Amino acid sequence: MFITQPKIFISSTVFDLAIERTAAYNAVIKVGGFPVMSEKTMEAQSTDSLTACLTKVMESDIYVLILGSRYGWQPEGKESITELEYLTAKNKGIPILVINTTYTKEPLQKDFERRVELNYFRKTINNAFELEKELEKALKTEIDKKQNEYFNKTEPVYSNLVKVQFPSYIFIADLDINKKTVKQYNKERKRPFYKPSLHDYAVSALYMQDISFPHDWVVWNGKIITFHNLQDSSVGLTKIIDRGTAEQFACDEFYNASPNHLSQFKYLLKKCLETKLHKHAIKWFKNEKLFAFLPTQKDDAGNWQPRSHTWTKTKKKAKRKVVDIKYDLKDKTKVYNLKCLAFRTGFENLDNEWYLFLRPDWIFLWNNLTVCDSAFKNIQWLKKKERNMHVFNHFNFILHYLQPLQMESLFIEYKEYPFLKLEQIEKVDFTPIVPDSVWNNLEEISIRKKLTDKDGNVNLFGL
Secondary structure, eight states, X not given: OOSXXXXXXXXXXXXXXXXXXXXXXXXXXXXXXXXXXXXXXXXXXXXXXXXXXXXXXXXXXXXXXXXXXXXXXXXXXXXXXXXXXXXXXXXXXXXXXXEEEOSOOOHHHHHXXXXXXXXXXXXXXXXXXXXXXXXXXXXXXXXXXXXXXXXXXXXXXXXXXXXXXXXXXXXEEEBOOOHHHHHHHHHHTTOOOSSOOHHHHHHHHHHHTTOOOOOOEEEETTXXXXXXXXXXXXXXXXXXXXXXXXXXXXXXXXXXXXXXXXXXXXXXXXXXXXXXXXXXXXXXXXXXXXXXXXXOOBOTTSOBOXXXXXXXXXXXXXXXXXXXXXXXXXXXXXXXXXXXXXXXXXXXXXXXXXXXXXXXXXXXXXXXXXBXXXXXXXXXXXXXXXXXXHHHXXXXXXXXXXXXXXXXXXXXXXXXXSSOEEEEEEEXXXXXXXXXHHHHTTSOHHHHTTOSOTTOOOOGGGO
């Protein structure tokens, strides 16, 4: 099915209808089509005339038949080449427009005219000027009909948005710490902060009391904001707040209060995501602003080992390598760097629904798990090599790995995190269908063969 410029095959005898065929050519050009005509636009081919013409008919979007006086050449002694073109279009279901002339027809052409009239209404014209005008109108109608039919059909489009769930309430309380005492504590342990924030003081105040507590909370305007119940004395954070100020607020009441409140709430969700992922050896790299899978095992020589996860999508098992080890070219016993699957995230509130957007990426780390800045070109090369299906497969794996309710049986390291849950990929069903062949044909032939993910294609509609 054509998307922009339709191919329109003009079928008739040639030499006796030269003026009419020129008029047909002009009509096709006027409606933005590409006229397929043996004497004007068809290229030389290493095949016989009949095969070349019938192939062009099958590749066309609309077939136009002009009936003149002559029946024309009969390549096999039976049907003329014009009738064979007509039958090919008819059998293939290509839209057919018939223009009839007032020329006196020879017997075989008269019989052909009757056969055509049984199936299609034909427009009779008196001259080439009328032909151009009537064909232009007919083509416009046919093109509009097919394009309206096409664009009224839709297909699901999968976004990189994932709906999230979190508690309905947050807790807010005044921070209650002695900054001088905390500063002295850090100085004695040789852990001084350079220009420490209030959050840094709060973390150190917890350490002072031997309290190990996750960092899924934020400090703003001298207050702690968290999903943890600050009215419950068993919660570690209550040791660094004024418990008399602890209050419970509806989340929407808080984040709708002002743009600054919304920004702080997004930051709280991000801190919850960090906490959720930390358990699974997925680290937040602040300067790069992305999360990355880390290696989890070393060999006897103390070298990091690759990290992979086997998972099941619908009925198919796939193995996803999330950390790949690159060894030193001069010494194969030493690790040079690590290629790690990574992803960027953010939270958005759209029509009163909260979503996590997730975009797969890559990062290279040194053996000590610091960022390998010299690998920028490697990352660019990886991104250039990957296509939509590769990226979607990365996205789909990451999402499934982060969904404990669904994946707990697959990933045994999961223990449910209570404050942030991920749902399914968000999809919309209002976009017009665009055949995969349209996208694939934009690629070079050598690239088209690489559009299948070696790790296994994903059944999108099984999501």
